[in-house]
Amino acid sequence: MLDFKKSEGLVPAIVQDDETGEVLMLAYMNEEAWNKTLTSGKAHYWSRSRQKLWLKGETSGHIQEVQAIYVDCDLDTVVLRVHQLGGAACHEGYSSCFYRKVEDGELKTTGTIVFDPKEVYKS
Numbered sequence: 001m002l003d004f005k006k007s008e009g010l011v012p013a014i015v016q017d018d019e020t021g022e023v024l025m026l027a028y029m030n031e032e033a034w035n036k037t038l039t040s041g042k043a044h045y046w047s048r049s050r051q052k053l054w055l056k057g058e059t060s061g062h063i064q065e066v067q068a069i070y071v072d073c074d075l076d077t078v079v080l081r082v083h084q085l086g087g088a089a090c091h092e093g094y095s096s097c098f099y100r101k102v103e104d105g106e107l108k109t110t111g112t113i114v115f116d117p118k119e120v121y122k123s
Contacts (some may be wrong), residue, residue: 003075004031010046011076015089018067018081024089025097027056029078041066043080060120062086088114091121 099111
């Protein structure tokens with residue numbers, strides 16, 4: 001269904017909150033992540049930094065339950081509409097990874113912290 005050949009086996013996945021439409025994050029899927037997402041109903045991605053399959057929320061408990069999936073006209077980008085458990089998609093503790101806004105040439109934090117990452121990601 002998706003064309004994984006175009007970008008070295010990965011397709012971008014734009015993730016939105018199903019209720020509000022807020023963009024929560026951008027991640028990448030390989031074919032395995034795509035198939036796991038389709039079969040489980042939970043968002044799986046390919047971690048480029050760790051080079052492994054990743055179930056979103058496997059450490060934090062902030063799982064993304066997929067409500068709808070949209071595929072673009074070129075079959076190489078997806079939009080996942082999700083129910084975000086725990087209220088936060090960002091590993092920094094914010095509801096969205098896009099918690100900063102450029103104002104007057106500077107980054108301003110506009111998001112609100114939902115959880116303390118030091119408590120959630122103890123290692």
